[in-house]
Amino acid sequence: xxEVWEIPAxxxxxxxxxxxxxxxxxEAAGRRAALYRGAWHIWFDPPPIPIRSMDWxxxxxxxxxxxxSMDNRCGHAPTAEACRAAIDEIEDEG
Numbered sequence: 001x002x003e004v005w006e007i008p009a010x011x012x013x014x015x016x017x018x019x020x021x022x023x024x025x026x027e028a029a030g031r032r033a034a035l036y037r038g039a040w041h042i043w044f045d046p047p048p049i050p051i052r053s054m055d056w057x058x059x060x061x062x063x064x065x066x067x068x069s070m071d072n073r074c075g076h077a078p079t080a081e082a083c084r085a086a087i088d089e090i091e092d093e094g
Contacts, residue, residue: 042080
């Protein structure tokens with residue numbers, strides 16, 4: 001079962017501090033995913049490479065992963081906020 005946690009973006013909150021808190025919580029949760037917009041999961045799982053642009057990942061519950069499906073409901077980004085922005089863009093297109 002996916003643990004659901006959210007860090008509310010307080011008015012005037014420092015985005016870097018929020019990102020740091022999200023990273024700590026993701027690591028503490030054993031890389032369990034945060035739920036976003038109902039069916040989207042965001043998690044921190046940095047690959048063992050020096051590039052930080054793929055540290056955060058997102059995927060929709062209905063993503064099937066088939067190569068020929070043209071399903072864009074998964075991806076990666078350098079930050080959790082960038083994942084949320086990509087999800088918002090995908091949802092706004094649909």
